[in-house]
Amino acid sequence: MLTILGNGTVQAGACDRVSRRDFLSIGAAAVGGLSLSQLLQLEAQAGIGRSHKAIINIYLPGGPSHLDMWDLKPNAPAEIRGEFNPIRTNVPGIQICELFPRVAAMMDKFSIIRSLSDSDGRHDGYQCMTGHKFGERRPNGGWPAAGAWVSRLGGPVNQAVPPNLALMYPTGNRTWGEPGTSGFLEISHNPFNLVGRKPGESPDNMVLKDISLERLQDRDQLRTALDTFRQDADVARKLESVNTYAEQALGILTDSKLGEALDLTKEDPRILARYGKSDPKFQRDGAPKMIENFCIARRLVEAGARYVSLNYSRWDWHGGDGMNFPRSREEFPLLDQGLAALVTDLHERGLQNDVSVVVWGEFGRTPKINKRNSRDHWPRANAALLAGNLGTGQVIGATNKFGEQPDRRPVKFQEVFATMYAKLGLDAHRDRVFDGSGTPRYPVDSGIEPIAELL
Numbered sequence: 001m002l003t004i005l006g007n008g009t010v011q012a013g014a015c016d017r018v019s020r021r022d023f024l025s026i027g028a029a030a031v032g033g034l035s036l037s038q039l040l041q042l043e044a045q046a047g048i049g050r051s052h053k054a055i056i057n058i059y060l061p062g063g064p065s066h067l068d069m070w071d072l073k074p075n076a077p078a079e080i081r082g083e084f085n086p087i088r089t090n091v092p093g094i095q096i097c098e099l100f101p102r103v104a105a106m107m108d109k110f111s112i113i114r115s116l117s118d119s120d121g122r123h124d125g126y127q128c129m130t131g132h133k134f135g136e137r138r139p140n141g142g143w144p145a146a147g148a149w150v151s152r153l154g155g156p157v158n159q160a161v162p163p164n165l166a167l168m169y170p171t172g173n174r175t176w177g178e179p180g181t182s183g184f185l186e187i188s189h190n191p192f193n194l195v196g197r198k199p200g201e202s203p204d205n206m207v208l209k210d211i212s213l214e215r216l217q218d219r220d221q222l223r224t225a226l227d228t229f230r231q232d233a234d235v236a237r238k239l240e241s242v243n244t245y246a247e248q249a250l251g252i253l254t255d256s257k258l259g260e261a262l263d264l265t266k267e268d269p270r271i272l273a274r275y276g277k278s279d280p281k282f283q284r285d286g287a288p289k290m291i292e293n294f295c296i297a298r299r300l301v302e303a304g305a306r307y308v309s310l311n312y313s314r315w316d317w318h319g320g321d322g323m324n325f326p327r328s329r330e331e332f333p334l335l336d337q338g339l340a341a342l343v344t345d346l347h348e349r350g351l352q353n354d355v356s357v358v359v360w361g362e363f364g365r366t367p368k369i370n371k372r373n374s375r376d377h378w379p380r381a382n383a384a385l386l387a388g389n390l391g392t393g394q395v396i397g398a399t400n401k402f403g404e405q406p407d408r409r410p411v412k413f414q415e416v417f418a419t420m421y422a423k424l425g426l427d428a429h430r431d432r433v434f435d436g437s438g439t440p441r442y443p444v445d446s447g448i449e450p451i452a453e454l455l
Helices: 036-045 101-105 126-130 146-154 219-232 236-240 242-253 257-262 269-275 292-303 324-348 413-424
Strands: 002-005 023-026 054-059 086-088 095-097 110-116 164-167 279-282 307-311 355-360 382-388 394-396 406-408
Touching: 054 126, 054 146, 054 292, 054 413, 086 101, 101 324, 110 406, 110 413, 126 146, 146 164, 146 307, 146 413, 164 292, 257 292, 269 292, 269 324, 292 307, 292 324, 324 355, 324 382, 355 413
Parallel strands: 054 307, 054 355, 110 394, 164 307
Antiparallel strands: 002 023, 086 095, 110 382, 355 382
């Protein structure tokens, strides 16, 4: 991808040391073989008029504790139930952790899956991005991430904003910062990441530093820069995508939607204050606590993004300086504030029927508390919080009395994606793409259906 930097200075506290107002990234998001009439038909089927359907995927790297957040066991022995009490929500019969009072007060606008059953057990975001287990057989090129499927089958809403965007910070544990790839799909459907791959670097390694934001309207100069880039490109995959970048770059540069969506100075300060204050420090080998990115995700969707993925903080607490309950007291209230603000925003702006939100990690945590007053990895049970364009005010599934494993309505990661695809207007068993070997591929595996209760 191409990145065009402005002439501004580095803002204090900017994690990537580049102000959002000082760069505009130029990416590629092609319609991917759909004719205009087919694209319009897809949007009509999805109920898209002036608005559009979208997904916000909030990934919590490290495995947040299902038992301490969404699936408390107050009647279990002390070594299992932990230190937190459940509180009532505004939906009778649903209780969640006492440190999420804002979410509890608007539980009718959320739903909980308490029975995710097929967590891979790996410490990475691959399953939260693709729905697939890491070790399963893959087609040549690999499985596309969900955003790549959405980009390929849905196409762009407008030429100013790529459909598949990411706010995935690079992490010390590399796999916690990867938004997935386009896999066997065209490279143009790769996620367009809006933050740097390494601290101190701009989002991509192809930077036209001689073009500032003040000169973006000069199309001739842009064409010259793209020609230079084409000549210098030394990787075949990059070279193949240059024409797509060139076509999309002009569309992006002639519209300010993407730049404005990234600029939080254009947000109502009273609304932005709802989200809480971000902490730009990276959490050890995890992501920073950039809670304001929840607001940016909403702004990107409004600007035209169909899919936004982001990573938030670090949730791998075993003991020592990462003790489960002290860290929970720090992390839960800010997450509570940010999620409540995001969902309130969606409803106030009339987007609750257009945007699906999922919040999850790669696995749950051990029911039995370890000797360091923490919980370890536990792939046998996991949970997710959902909101927006999904059936809300309910709990899907349940675990046994100690939270060890689902004992009612087990749910797979791919079922969650199938549900969100359906709400986007995509048919995960009809909309197919042929991989490089000529094999037809679908967004989810055969036999995987949307979760009926959420439709």
